[in-house]
Amino acid sequence: MPRIGVFVCHCGSNIAATVDCAGVAEATRGFPGVVHAADFKYLCAETGQNLIRDAIAEHRLNRVVVASCSPRMHEPTFRKAVAQAGLNPYLMEMANIREHCSWVHADRQVATAKATEIIRMVVAKVARNEPLTAKQVGLTKRLLVIGGGIAGIQAALDVANAGYQVTLVERTPTIGGKMAMLDKTFPTLDCSACILTPRMVELSQHPNIELRTYAEVLSVKGFVGNFEVEILQKARKVNHLTCTGCGTCWQKCPEKNVPSEFDVGMGRRTASYIPFPQAVPNKPVSDTANCRSVRHLAAKERGEKLMECRVCEKLCPTKSIDWEQKDEIIVDRFGAIIVANGYDTFDHSVYGEYGYGKYPDVITGLQLERLMNASGPTKGEVVRPSDGKHPHSVVFLACVGSRDDKVGRPYCSKICCMYTAKHALMLKEHDPNIQTYVFYLDIRAAGRGYEEFVRRVQEEYGSTYIRGRVSWIYPQDGKLIIKGEDTLLGRPVEVEADLVVLATGITAASGAVDLMQTIGISYDTYGFINEMHPKLRPVETNTDGVYLAGCASGPKDIPDSVSQASAAAVKVCGLFSQDYLTTDPMTSVVDQMKCVGCFLCEEVCPFRAVERETLRGGKVVARINESVCKGCGLCVAACRGEALNLKGFTDQQLLAQVTALLRA
Amino acid sequence: MSTYAYYPGCSLHGTAKEYDRSARLVCQALGLELREVEDWNCCGASSAHMVSHWLALSLPARNLQPVEKMGLETMTVPCAACYARLKDVSCELKDPEVRAKIGRVLGDQVTGRVTVEPLIGTLTTQEILDKAASLIVKPLTGLKVATYYGCLLTRPPKVAQFDDPENPQSMDRLLRTLGSEVVEWYFKTECCGASLPVARTDIVLDLSRKLLAAAKKAGAEAIVTACPMCHSNLDSRQGEIRGRYGDDFKMPIFFFTELLGLALGYPARELLIANHLTDALSLLQGRGLA
Numbered sequence: 001m002p003r004i005g006v007f008v009c010h011c012g013s014n015i016a017a018t019v020d021c022a023g024v025a026e027a028t029r030g031f032p033g034v035v036h037a038a039d040f041k042y043l044c045a046e047t048g049q050n051l052i053r054d055a056i057a058e059h060r061l062n063r064v065v066v067a068s069c070s071p072r073m074h075e076p077t078f079r080k081a082v083a084q085a086g087l088n089p090y091l092m093e094m095a096n097i098r099e100h101c102s103w104v105h106a107d108r109q110v111a112t113a114k115a116t117e118i119i120r121m122v123v124a125k126v127a128r129n130e131p132l133t134a135k136q137v138g139l140t141k142r143l144l145v146i147g148g149g150i151a152g153i154q155a156a157l158d159v160a161n162a163g164y165q166v167t168l169v170e171r172t173p174t175i176g177g178k179m180a181m182l183d184k185t186f187p188t189l190d191c192s193a194c195i196l197t198p199r200m201v202e203l204s205q206h207p208n209i210e211l212r213t214y215a216e217v218l219s220v221k222g223f224v225g226n227f228e229v230e231i232l233q234k235a236r237k238v239n240h241l242t243c244t245g246c247g248t249c250w251q252k253c254p255e256k257n258v259p260s261e262f263d264v265g266m267g268r269r270t271a272s273y274i275p276f277p278q279a280v281p282n283k284p285v286s287d288t289a290n291c292r293s294v295r296h297l298a299a300k301e302r303g304e305k306l307m308e309c310r311v312c313e314k315l316c317p318t319k320s321i322d323w324e325q326k327d328e329i330i331v332d333r334f335g336a337i338i339v340a341n342g343y344d345t346f347d348h349s350v351y352g353e354y355g356y357g358k359y360p361d362v363i364t365g366l367q368l369e370r371l372m373n374a375s376g377p378t379k380g381e382v383v384r385p386s387d388g389k390h391p392h393s394v395v396f397l398a399c400v401g402s403r404d405d406k407v408g409r410p411y412c413s414k415i416c417c418m419y420t421a422k423h424a425l426m427l428k429e430h431d432p433n434i435q436t437y438v439f440y441l442d443i444r445a446a447g448r449g450y451e452e453f454v455r456r457v458q459e460e461y462g463s464t465y466i467r468g469r470v471s472w473i474y475p476q477d478g479k480l481i482i483k484g485e486d487t488l489l490g491r492p493v494e495v496e497a498d499l500v501v502l503a504t505g506i507t508a509a510s511g512a513v514d515l516m517q518t519i520g521i522s523y524d525t526y527g528f529i530n531e532m533h534p535k536l537r538p539v540e541t542n543t544d545g546v547y548l549a550g551c552a553s554g555p556k557d558i559p560d561s562v563s564q565a566s567a568a569a570v571k572v573c574g575l576f577s578q579d580y581l582t583t584d585p586m587t588s589v590v591d592q593m594k595c596v597g598c599f600l601c602e603e604v605c606p607f608r609a610v611e612r613e614t615l616r617g618g619k620v621v622a623r624i625n626e627s628v629c630k631g632c633g634l635c636v637a638a639c640r641g642e643a644l645n646l647k648g649f650t651d652q653q654l655l656a657q658v659t660a661l662l663r664a
Numbered sequence: 665m666s667t668y669a670y671y672p673g674c675s676l677h678g679t680a681k682e683y684d685r686s687a688r689l690v691c692q693a694l695g696l697e698l699r700e701v702e703d704w705n706c707c708g709a710s711s712a713h714m715v716s717h718w719l720a721l722s723l724p725a726r727n728l729q730p731v732e733k734m735g736l737e738t739m740t741v742p743c744a745a746c747y748a749r750l751k752d753v754s755c756e757l758k759d760p761e762v763r764a765k766i767g768r769v770l771g772d773q774v775t776g777r778v779t780v781e782p783l784i785g786t787l788t789t790q791e792i793l794d795k796a797a798s799l800i801v802k803p804l805t806g807l808k809v810a811t812y813y814g815c816l817l818t819r820p821p822k823v824a825q826f827d828d829p830e831n832p833q834s835m836d837r838l839l840r841t842l843g844s845e846v847v848e849w850y851f852k853t854e855c856c857g858a859s860l861p862v863a864r865t866d867i868v869l870d871l872s873r874k875l876l877a878a879a880k881k882a883g884a885e886a887i888v889t890a891c892p893m894c895h896s897n898l899d900s901r902q903g904e905i906r907g908r909y910g911d912d913f914k915m916p917i918f919f920f921t922e923l924l925g926l927a928l929g930y931p932a933r934e935l936l937i938a939n940h941l942t943d944a945l946s947l948l949q950g951r952g953l954a
């Protein structure tokens with residue numbers, strides 16, 4: 001016989017202001033099975049929990065209903081409380097009379113009646129609760145990091161240093177990400193490469209880290225602690241085991257006119273290449289779309305004629321060129337995944353008023369970084385792409401592809417104000433005669449030393465800041481005319497410039513949405529990952545065992561990305577410090593006597609938890625893998641023969657709830 | 665033969681008679697029947713929307729109603745300012761509340777079913793371009809022109825829904841079809857100051873001067889417009905600009921329909937090109953076009 005105790009929480013005034021809690025407690029005393037009812041100001045407080053524990057002992061309760069808030073926050077609290085009193089934790093149910101009642105109603109009488117009805121339903125349910133026991137599964141203590149930018153590098157190093165095995169997958173030929181492309185970093189003006197490349201080298205030499213560049217994640221199966229991942233290793237046409245990185249092949253490669261991705265089109269590279277001198281690994285890949293030898297072989301297969309090349313093959317001292325090398329798929333197991341897939345900069349060619357990306361002297365901030373960088377295409381000389389001349393007047397436009405509904409980017413990209421100020425300063429350092437103008441909407445320089453930095457650029461470096469959006473850029477006599485409005489003076493302004501630099505904003509990395517869908521994590525309309533909780537669980541995704549770091553979840557600067565990476569690493573280390581994972585026992589279960597083997601359940605299951613089992617006699621029925629099942633209940637709803645049931649939410653329990661409400 | 669409701673607006677009955685004349689002639693030649701909207705009134709452009717939102721919607725809305733009664737679906741509008749107002753209200757009328765309110769103002773049911781398009785759009789579909797090409801009598805070979813669309817034809821893009829808002833191409837395509845050389849310039853959709861001719865003539869002179877100078881610099885011998893306001897500003901202010909700034913542009917300003925008419929073989933006299941205040945005939949005579 002169920003002996004149910006009902007505990008009604010006031011939640012301070014959150015519930016008590018609109019619900020007569022004492023009255024509700026009194027009313028529940030008459031419900032079937034209820035032998036005790038009480039109300040209390042804060043049940044989640046230690047004293048409140050004691051009240052429940054004492055009542056369980058005193059009234060020999062074997063079921064408990066806590067009528068308070070949503071179970072999302074405090075279900076674990078109260079389960080623990082009843083467990084300490086010797087009750088199976090799954091014999092406690094919560095009735096949500098706050099979010100579902102007091103917060104959304106104003107009429108005290110109606111709210112009180114509704115709270116009573118909510119509890120009546122939960123009492124009917126809890127009477128049918130069965131004790132449940134959590135199970136334990138093992139885990140693979142290996143981490144997969146997706147993305148080799150600064151966030152991925154930091155996370156991989158932190159976890160590897162804690163003693164766990166890490167595999168880092170990066171789709172380009174080198175790690176380093178966007179940070180490797182930068183010249184200096186704000187606000188300290190550290191040389192970006194000087195602080196980044198030691199980390200890159202450390203990573204490549206770390207005994208616990210397996211580095212897979214030029215590789216992509218194809219599929220992710222499994223669940224926390226036990227992911228099975230397919231990784232595509234793209235063919236490099238170079239055997240990296242024997243290659244010494246001597247450089248002969250890329251120095252002698254005759255195909256020299258490929259726009260360099262690393263230099264954002266400001267420079268050219270060869271078909272056999274390393275993206276930049278400090279690339280890790282410092283060994284080349286042959287870009288098959290442009291390599292003359294690969295194209296020759298492909299043409300030959302099609303029966304067409306194309307000149308043979310094979311220069312690198314002839315010159316390679318270690319015979320490392322391998323035309324036979326094919327894309328390879330590697331299957332590996334991991335216990336956790338950190339997604340650090342980074343970002344791309346906004347494509348400004350949608351802005352007709354700025355020339356649709358067609359004026360050669362209208363460049364982006366990232367392109368300017370490459371021009372300023374000593375290892376960049378101009379060896380650090382800032383010149384105009386159109387004629388190679390030094391600019392004397394440079395205009396910066398902030399918020400290109402940020403804070404602009406017109407192009408579908410209402411959000412602030414967070415870093416542009418700072419990098420634009422940095423650029424204005426650096427240009428002045430390059431050439432004191434350069435005059436810089438910055439068109440901005442607002443200066444957003446929230447960060448340690450940031451505001452001071454912007455002030456310094458304005459005051460000491462004489463950059464002219466004009467508040468307003470630029471309406472139009474057009475070329476005239478070899479210069480660019482920039483028209484806009486000074487919104488502080490309320491007047492139109494016109495500036496003549498040799499070079500225009502657009503502070504293009506941050507967008508999700510190309511292919512981000514496909515990646516999120518492959519992994520099975522949720523993302524927003526812009527392709528950024530949704531955190532499990534934006535404030536309290538900022539590096540966890542909605543899938544257990546999958547974490548995030550850096551710009552994967554939205555615009556961030558380097559310090560924020562690094563902090564997040566270390567935070568994600570701690571979460572992974574916490575997970576790996578356990579030898580077993582406890583699974584939620586509220587999973588589906590199949591009554592194999594009723595199952596007809598239609599496998600509709602298999603079709604609807606988003607977690608691939610349904611397995612097939614052949615019974616003696618040859619009947620094939622469904623079986624639920626309890627480690628994989630998340631207890632969503634889709635299969636239960638889909639099952640036509642009522643063979644499936646969800647533990648903790650059985651058909652009988654739900655029906656009892658409905659019946660209780662209808663009979664009242 | 666396609667039939668369009670034709671809304672000339674006040675300019676084409678006054679300062680831009682040559683636009684009206686040439687538009688009617690070329691449409692006839694190209695097999696488009698224009699039927700002037702019956703009992704039309706002011707579209708409210710340039711003043712009504714500064715005074716009252718509802719007046720600015722009701723005035724053009726009243727011009728859309730007769731079109732349905734005439735049994736037509738599409739209205740073509742030569743004036744860019746009229747087009748902006750009429751297109752705006754046709755967008756607003758998609759909202760049932762606006763429809764109801766304007767219906768009350770006009771004392772008649774408003775459906776908002778009429779499609780509004782600019783004449784430059786009507787005359788630059790691929791079909792019409794092909795037809796024009798086949799009918800050319802006097803190609804405009806060697807005539808270097810700057811196409812000037814003005815600020816209202818393409819903006820705001822969500823309302824205008826015509827061509828590229830920053831770098832429109834339809835007039836360019838038409839003039840290339842007619843054999844003329846279209847220069848590349850960057851002032852295609854800039855403001856000429858047409859809303860301030862009386863109140864702030866200085867601004868109009870400044871803006872118009874910049875346009876003329878840019879066209880000249882780009883190598884244009886003439887500017888082609890699709891807007892009577894632009895035309896009147898650029899055509900009539902060149903003397904004042906000379907007086908104030910000393911620049912003597914002598915830049916002929918054409919309506920695109922005038923050049924189309926010339927190419928189709930209509931004499932300049934019939935197209936009323938002599939009405940222009942800045943001499944345009946000399947240029948044409950020099951090329952054997954008039």
